[in-house]
Amino acid sequence: MSVQPGDRHGGSFASDVWATFVRWTIKSIRNPFVLVVSLVQPIIFLVLFTQVFGGVATSALEGVTYETYLVPAIVIQVALVAAATSGIGLVNDIENGMFEKTLVSPMNRIAVFVGKTLAEIVRIIAQVTIVLGLGVVLGAEIATGLVGAVAIAGICVLFSVWFTAFSNVLAVVTRDEESTIIGANLLQLPLLFVSSAFLPLPALPAWIQTVATFNPITYGVDAARAVMLGEDTMTVLEITRFGGMWDTLVPALAVLAGLALVFGSVAVYAISRAASADVR
Amino acid sequence: MTDYAIEARDVAVTYADGTEAVCGVDLLVEAGEFFGFLGPNGAGKTTLIKTLVTLLRPTDGSVTINGFDAVAKPRSVRATIGYMAQETSIDPELTARENLRFACDAYGVSRAERGGRIDELLELVELTGVADKVADNFSGGMKKRLDVATALVHQPPLVFLDEPTTGLDPAARNRLWEYFQRINDEGTTVFLTTQYLEEADQLCDRLSVIQDGSVVADGTPEALKQRVGGEILAVELSDPDESERAVAVARDESLFAEGAAIEPTESGLAVTARDARTRGTDLLVALRDADIGVVGFDVRAPTLDDVFLAVTEERPDAESPTETADVRTETGGGGGDSRATTVPDDGKTGPAGDADGVNR
Numbered sequence: 001m002s003v004q005p006g007d008r009h010g011g012s013f014a015s016d017v018w019a020t021f022v023r024w025t026i027k028s029i030r031n032p033f034v035l036v037v038s039l040v041q042p043i044i045f046l047v048l049f050t051q052v053f054g055g056v057a058t059s060a061l062e063g064v065t066y067e068t069y070l071v072p073a074i075v076i077q078v079a080l081v082a083a084a085t086s087g088i089g090l091v092n093d094i095e096n097g098m099f100e101k102t103l104v105s106p107m108n109r110i111a112v113f114v115g116k117t118l119a120e121i122v123r124i125i126a127q128v129t130i131v132l133g134l135g136v137v138l139g140a141e142i143a144t145g146l147v148g149a150v151a152i153a154g155i156c157v158l159f160s161v162w163f164t165a166f167s168n169v170l171a172v173v174t175r176d177e178e179s180t181i182i183g184a185n186l187l188q189l190p191l192l193f194v195s196s197a198f199l200p201l202p203a204l205p206a207w208i209q210t211v212a213t214f215n216p217i218t219y220g221v222d223a224a225r226a227v228m229l230g231e232d233t234m235t236v237l238e239i240t241r242f243g244g245m246w247d248t249l250v251p252a253l254a255v256l257a258g259l260a261l262v263f264g265s266v267a268v269y270a271i272s273r274a275a276s277a278d279v280r
Numbered sequence: 281m282t283d284y285a286i287e288a289r290d291v292a293v294t295y296a297d298g299t300e301a302v303c304g305v306d307l308l309v310e311a312g313e314f315f316g317f318l319g320p321n322g323a324g325k326t327t328l329i330k331t332l333v334t335l336l337r338p339t340d341g342s343v344t345i346n347g348f349d350a351v352a353k354p355r356s357v358r359a360t361i362g363y364m365a366q367e368t369s370i371d372p373e374l375t376a377r378e379n380l381r382f383a384c385d386a387y388g389v390s391r392a393e394r395g396g397r398i399d400e401l402l403e404l405v406e407l408t409g410v411a412d413k414v415a416d417n418f419s420g421g422m423k424k425r426l427d428v429a430t431a432l433v434h435q436p437p438l439v440f441l442d443e444p445t446t447g448l449d450p451a452a453r454n455r456l457w458e459y460f461q462r463i464n465d466e467g468t469t470v471f472l473t474t475q476y477l478e479e480a481d482q483l484c485d486r487l488s489v490i491q492d493g494s495v496v497a498d499g500t501p502e503a504l505k506q507r508v509g510g511e512i513l514a515v516e517l518s519d520p521d522e523s524e525r526a527v528a529v530a531r532d533e534s535l536f537a538e539g540a541a542i543e544p545t546e547s548g549l550a551v552t553a554r555d556a557r558t559r560g561t562d563l564l565v566a567l568r569d570a571d572i573g574v575v576g577f578d579v580r581a582p583t584l585d586d587v588f589l590a591v592t593e594e595r596p597d598a599e600s601p602t603e604t605a606d607v608r609t610e611t612g613g614g615g616g617d618s619r620a621t622t623v624p625d626d627g628k629t630g631p632a633g634d635a636d637g638v639n640r
Contacts, residue, residue, distance in 0.1 A: 011388035019385030027373045030414070097369025101430075104333050105386040106359040276337070 016107045020115025024089065028123055034085060039127055042077045043134065046070060049198065050138060060203060064229060071135035072152065072224035073197035075128045076217060077188075079156040080163055082124045084184035087167025089116070090271075091180045094171070103275050113271070120164065121157050128153045143230030144245075151227045158253065159220035161260035165267035172274040197221045201235045212236060216259050223252035284344070285311045285438045285469040286332060291341035293327050301327035303493040304341070309471060309486075311437065314464045316484030316501075317473040318587070324493040325473040326366060329442050332471070333363045346438055359387065362431035362439040366446065368423045369430075372416035376407050376426050379415060380433060387434035394433075401429040404459060421452030428459060438469040445479060457482055477587060481505070489591060497591040508582035508590040509539055510554035515563065517548035518573030529570045535562045548574075552586070 011019070028035055050067050057066040093099040102112055132142070132149055142148045167184045174180055192198070194208050195217035201209050212218045213236040222234040226248035234248040242250050286309035293302040302324045309315045319325045330336040332343060334354040343350035346360040370379050377398060384394040402408045405425035410418070415426060424444065431439060441460065445453040460483060464470050474480050480487050481501040488498040497504060517523060523544040530542045530551060540553035551563065557579045567574055582590075 011385060015385060015388065019382060022385075023371065023374065023378075023382050026378060027371070030373055096372055097365055097367050098371050100335065100365055101363075101369045102386065104335055104358055104361075104363045104365075105383075106355045106388070107386050 011107070013108050013111045016111035017115040017118065019107070020102075020112050021118050024116050024119035025122065027089075028119065035123070035127075038081045038085060039078065039130060042074045042081065042131060045077065046074045046131070046135065046138070053198075057199065061200065065139060065141075067135060067138050067140040068228060069225070070198070071132065071140040072228045073192070073221050074135070075131050075152060075156050075224055076159060076197065076220045077192060078127045078131050079124055079160040079220070080188055080192075080217075082120060082127060083160040083163035084167045084181070084188070086116075086120050086164040087169075087171035087180045087184055088177060090168050091171040091175065091177045094175055094274075095177065099275075109272070109275065113268075117164075120160070124157055124160055125153045128156045140228075142228055144227050148227045148230070152224050155220065155223045155227065155253070155256075158256050158260065159216075159223075162216055162256070162263040165260070165263035168267045169263075169270045172270045191215060191217050195221060196225075196233075196235070209236070216256070219252040219255040219259075222248050223256070226252070283310060285309050285313070285346060286315075286471060287342075287344040288328075288332065289342045291328070291331060291338045291343060293324075293331050293336055294339040301493055302331065302338075305490070305493075305495055307488065307495075309469065311469050312464075312467060314460075314470045314483055314485045315472070316480035316487040317471065317490060318475070318477065318480050318487055319473070319490035320475060323490045325490055326442055327493075328490070329363075329440055329471070329473055333361060333440050334358055359434070360436055360438065362434070362436040364427055364431045364439070364441045364444055366442040368420070368427050370415050370423055370426050373414065375412050375414055376402065376418075376429075377411045379426055379430055383430040383433040389434055397433060397435075401432060404432075404462075405429045406455075419452075421448050421455070424448060424452065424456065425459075428456065432463065436468070438471070439463065441470065441472045443473055443475065446475065453479075477501070477505075477582065489587060497587070504587050504591075505582050508586045509541060509552050510537075510582075511552070511556040512580055512582060512586060513551040513553070513556040513560045513563070514545065514578045514580070515548045515550070515567070515574055516576035517567075518575045520547050522572050523547075523549050525570070526567055526572050529566055529572065530563055533562075533566045535559050535566065552582075 049070055054066040061069055170180045170183045194211045195215045201212055218236055225233045226245040231245055232247040237251050239247045239251050288307040291305045294300050317325055331338050334350050334357050345357045348356040350357050380398045402411050445456055488495045526549045527542055527544050536553040536559055537555045542551050560579055
């Protein structure tokens, strides 16, 4: 009746990743509310801002329509919203017991993390594609073409890491769905407004320019916008050694990667602590 | 080569805030046994079960599950056990079948096997008809049944059930009991925690009773009930102030078998005796002869509260065990003889020596 060592070990790393990916993908497809509703606010922003501010803003921009200028900000907003839902997913898992159920199974914990993250990346790419498509319909132009569109999706994925990590930390610290939603959403709009998202920074008050320098959103938007326009768009850091849009892309991506590393480490620490310590 | 499904030696779990949830528990459960772990809320049941299933790391002592050390080889332990948490744990956004499929993936059940396995389990827990419905709309009992099924996908030789029937209606509870009995009959070792003596009585071959983090008694359900000293007759008097006199009457008449405990309660008196049921009417007659008005009486089997009272020197100071909160809880437990029974593992139940308070 006794079990011999080596009898059972659960699945492989890849199958653990796949199982988790499938579960989260089923959940987001089954709940189109999340998929669609999380797009509503960015799309409203896109449509209203271009209609309301378009005329004024376009005259302030040099040779760029406001549609083209705004789309990179909106895709970053989409990434922010998606990142916020990552923590909500985790808190739901903690509340409905699936978090513990996974911990008590032989699944590889890193594989579980990877699987959930993959599902979120796929979702971000899908949503960014939708918004880019809508932007083009509204008259925005991607100077770097299809390759640029793919690059923008990639930037959004990299950008989402720090906020995903942040919302997951909120989830394990508060263990409460509402707190996580409020905490993650509360920051969203102010962060967007005190960045380079909606208007060129030189046109904004000095204090906003200062805050924007330390605001991760500035780097995400600047990177996406550089690809969108095919030129150097960054004003918070003046770098000229790479030439053209790379003067924006290189420093912005470096900042985003650094943020991802720092926030990601904190999140991994917080989640693994929650996984091994007193769970309740 | 081990004969034990669970081998826990001197296990202590101290939380980071210094709470000693489990102190020095020894536990040996043989393969094939249906083992019950009884205790009130907060006694340490869940902490112990989480330690056994590798969710918590013991502060002190050793845990061996199916021959694997729980600290050194947690993955091997996890792969060879099923665990059903106290709170129902299913993904409400998935269908019953998808939940089971995910569990199969999590436990590495091969694709060839899993189709048939899932159908079998759905059949066992009677969810075949709603297999492709989203679990969110299930009743509490259906969710519990699905949860049981997900714990069994890999046919584990050992299953942990943490208060599996708490909060269920009697019909749902009876159904679950049947499944548990069936998997045990098929050779699966079952470790069950419960607050209900009735549940343990119905299912378990052997029990341990835990209180304040220590095992205070163990044995078969029969043996434990024996320690209570029989059934409990509670009499409610029209004038509770007369309860002392009523107790005197009951004692003078020596109506009950030797070892009976007769005690006053807030509303009257309570008798704990092996023949409480058969001699109850005699007591009522005697009380009437003594001109003491009786407004109600009740004979009941011993509950977990009574077992606690019988196996511990003093009443549990926590309010927790008063699940059946009525005046009869005031009943003094077994008579002097059962109280005199010393706690079997008294020597080991002291606070854990390791007080570093670290809990990982």
